[in-house]
Amino acid sequence: MSLATDNSAFSPAAAESAYLAGPREFFSLLKPRVMSLVILTALAGILIAPHGVHPVVGFAALTAIAIGAGASGALNMWWDADIDARMARTRLRAVPSGLIAPREALGFGLTLSFLSVMSLALIANMLAAALLAFTIFYYVVIYTIWLKRLTPQNIVIGGAAGALPPIVGCAAASGSVSLDSIWLFAIIFMWTPPHFWALALVKARDYERVGVPMMPNVKGADRTRLEILVYSLLLAPLGLVPWFTGVGGWLYGVAALGLGLGFCVHAVRVYLVRDGLDANKRAMALFGFSIFYLFSLFGLLVIEHGFGLLARWGL
Amino acid sequence: MSAVSSDPTGGLTPAQLRNRRLRNIAIGLAVAFLAALFYAITIVKMAPGLILKGAS
Missing domain, CATH: 1.20.120 (Four Helix Bundle (Hemerythrin (Met), subunit A))
Known part of the structure; x- marks a missing residue:
């Protein structure tokens, strides 16, 4: 959502959507296909960790990382709603189509971000939680808000956010990178x-x-x-x-x-x-x-x- | 002081009411899942070998 962009194309519908969206639409905010790749790469990071991890802790850490990745997707859709509404590939997403209000997507994303980082700190360790928080910050602020609309190198630099899950997984499993x-x-x-x-x-x-x-x-x-x-x-x-x-x-x-x-x-x-x-x-x-x-x-x-x-x- | 609405649906359409109910169920399931997960983690942190022998 650019500050310089008129969002009126989808805002009126969104304003009336307080109870329009069901769980399926909120789940779509998490970008499930991207999340599946994050789960796989983070799982690889957990499994290659030097000391190994208890399966319950590993599963819980993986869940927290997946929720963090989903939160990033929700915040990305909140910010990019204006351009999503005008692109054929993304115009049917929940926010631009008016099923979910931008403020709902923002609240959803922030809540899940907080929940995932705090959970990972409790489940695994502070290093993993800090790395997950950095990943979310990097994807949302550095890539989505700053670089995406600024430079053709957006994907190159922003790609670091998508590449971090194995490191987060390894840190969660072993306490080190x-x-x-x-x-x-x-x-x-x-x-x-x-x-x-x-x-x-x-x-x-x-x-x-x-x-x-x-x-x-x-x-x-x-x-x-x-x-x-x-x-x-x-x-x-x-x-x-x-x-x-x-x-x-x-x-x-x-x-x-x-x-x-x-x-x-x-x-x-x-x-x-x-x-x-x-x-x-x-x-x-x-x-x-x-x-x-x-x-x-x-x-x-x-x-x-x-x-x-x-x-x-x-x- | 404004009058309290007597409409129990709050002016929502049947579809909106259904989606609100589904959202409440989803939130309930998510909270139950997290409670079970944190319970299991607590057990594992107290006694790592209790659930799975050989796991650290």
Whole structure:
């Protein structure tokens, strides 16, 4: 929600929506799909922690981190309601469609932020709680409020917020930040630009109409394709690091190699095919593959470490 | 002093009343879940091996 933007397009309906929205609409404020990725990456951070953690504490910490991620999503939707209302991809969200009033989304987000940070402090430790609070602050204030409408590097810098959950998870489980969790942070950080820019290539007009300076509508589609390729070429070897450090097993290593190559092939196709509907298809194919890539890598880490823990607990 | 409305629905439509009821149920379930979770954590912090042997 920009201070300089007229919000009247959705405010009257929102003002009457005190009891219009049900639990489903409030749940949608949490950005469930983003939250699922946060849960997976934070779980990987918990499982690779040096000392291990009691499963009940690990589950509770993961719940708190997930709620914190959802709170960030709600606050993001509160602030961005004005541009969401004018973009095809987001205009049906609960706030711009008038189902939830902006003040309700704000209150919901702040309440969950407070609840998640305080809970993590009680469940795990102060370091994890401080890191979760920083993640929420970074996503909402640094990315959403400040950078998103200021610079085409918004995704690059703002991507750090989405990359922090493995570090928060590791801190919750062990009380410290391990080098392994920093490598996982680096993978998500490097993955974010090609993931978002692939979508931005297709939705460039939408972003341009609402004045969000995404890479394709500021530097151009060709420059964006080049940057996607560069980030992808850097990401592929980075994905192998957990294998080299011993955090990932053979299953992870083989998958990281294959998926990294696949990521680069998709990026090369996006770089080469620049015109027509086929160009959009290639970009959306990379977007879809990037989600599969991250879910697969972190899913395999969870499986490899999860089986080890189950054996340790005698289950 | 304004008169107190005799309308028990507060002027809300049936859909709004239904959504309010669903929201109340959701909040109740969330509070119950958190209470159970914090109860379990309290037990685990007092006696880590009670729920699952071998867990630290």
